[in-house]
Amino acid sequence: MNRYMVPLGIFIILVIFLGIGLSLDPRYVPSPLINKPAPAFTLPQLNDPQTMVSPTDFKGKVWLLNVWASWCTACRQEHPLLMALAGTGEVDILGLNYKDKADDAKPWLRQLGDPYTVIAADTDGRVGIDWGVYGVPETFVIDKQGIIRLKHVGPLTADKLQQNILPLVRKLKSEPE
Amino acid sequence: MKRLVFAVFCCWVLSVQAAVEVYSFANSAQEQRYKKLISELRCLVCQNQNLADSNADLAKDLRRQIHEMLLKGADDKQVVAYMVARYGDFVLYRPPFKLSTALLWIGPFLILVFGILILIIFIRRQGHKAVTELSEQEHARARQLLDGNDDSL
Numbered sequence: 001m002n003r004y005m006v007p008l009g010i011f012i013i014l015v016i017f018l019g020i021g022l023s024l025d026p027r028y029v030p031s032p033l034i035n036k037p038a039p040a041f042t043l044p045q046l047n048d049p050q051t052m053v054s055p056t057d058f059k060g061k062v063w064l065l066n067v068w069a070s071w072c073t074a075c076r077q078e079h080p081l082l083m084a085l086a087g088t089g090e091v092d093i094l095g096l097n098y099k100d101k102a103d104d105a106k107p108w109l110r111q112l113g114d115p116y117t118v119i120a121a122d123t124d125g126r127v128g129i130d131w132g133v134y135g136v137p138e139t140f141v142i143d144k145q146g147i148i149r150l151k152h153v154g155p156l157t158a159d160k161l162q163q164n165i166l167p168l169v170r171k172l173k174s175e176p177e
Numbered sequence: 178m179k180r181l182v183f184a185v186f187c188c189w190v191l192s193v194q195a196a197v198e199v200y201s202f203a204n205s206a207q208e209q210r211y212k213k214l215i216s217e218l219r220c221l222v223c224q225n226q227n228l229a230d231s232n233a234d235l236a237k238d239l240r241r242q243i244h245e246m247l248l249k250g251a252d253d254k255q256v257v258a259y260m261v262a263r264y265g266d267f268v269l270y271r272p273p274f275k276l277s278t279a280l281l282w283i284g285p286f287l288i289l290v291f292g293i294l295i296l297i298i299f300i301r302r303q304g305h306k307a308v309t310e311l312s313e314q315e316h317a318r319a320r321q322l323l324d325g326n327d328d329s330l
Binding site for chain 1: 221234235238239242261262263264265266267
């Protein structure tokens with residue numbers, strides 16, 4: 001009996017570790033930007049290139065930064081959620097149009113709807129690098145002091161939105177400036 | 178035939194080269210530093226490639242960024258710090274030793290020590306196995322078998 005227990009025990013431990021390994025998302029990279037000030041930028045607006053947009057425009061507000069592009073299929077997937085969120089008017093969403101062409105991005109929005117309060121055009125992706133973007137779409141929650149409080153990589157899901165992002169937004173909104 | 182193969186091979190090499198951007202540097206030392214940096218930094222899109230090998234758009238942008246920083250006179254530490262500030266220790270193929278990476282660094286040695294311990298226990302057990310004494314009857318039977326005059330076969 002005993003001679004089977006040791007290999008069996010080792011086998012079970014291996015299974016547990018491999019199981020944990022399988023359930024982890026290897027694409028998830030913890031961001032060093034959490035609890036750090038949102039990187040500054042000044043970019044032209046997608047819909048009005050003469051006007052600039054900057055994170056400081058949202059000072060004193062809780063807001064989301066959503067990185068998207070017309071070439072990104074997963075962005076299409078999360079788009080209805082963003083539209084619904086914009087419909088509630090609960091939180092401002094700054095869209096960072098990442099490495100995209102205005103001629104592609106604008107028709108995309110006309111077709112699917114525009115959930116964004118304002119859209120910054122990051123044509124060459126430099127602002128994306130400053131924000132540590134590596135997998136579009138990405139969504140950040142920024143508090144009233146301009147500190148990044150949450151980052152979500154990949155398409156938003158209804159669960160993630162309802163259980164993590166919106167409760168956090170409500171909590172941050174109730175905090176003093 | 179050989180010449181043809183060689184020519185085709187040259188074309189292939191050239192086409193592979195063409196996929197990589199051409200950067201100019203102030204001097205060869207700077208170019209060496211650039212090559213070393215992009216080989217030691219990890220691409221976040223195709224995670225098992227370094228920046229030098231990756232063809233992902235982000236890797237191209239990061240190579241451009243590193244090139245620009247080097248031209249502006251940034252030293253290696255500044256470039257690495259720049260990358261870590263944005264993407265975390267994950268971008269380093271040789272992460273610094275700290276609490277969150279401790280297991281990564283010591284893990285293999287722990288497993289080695291664990292393995293040696295098991296080996297020692299195993300060997301000791303083998304040595305301590307009690308030698309079973311044969312009875313008078315079994316001795317007689319063994320002798321019979323060895324002598325080759327076993328009638329039972």
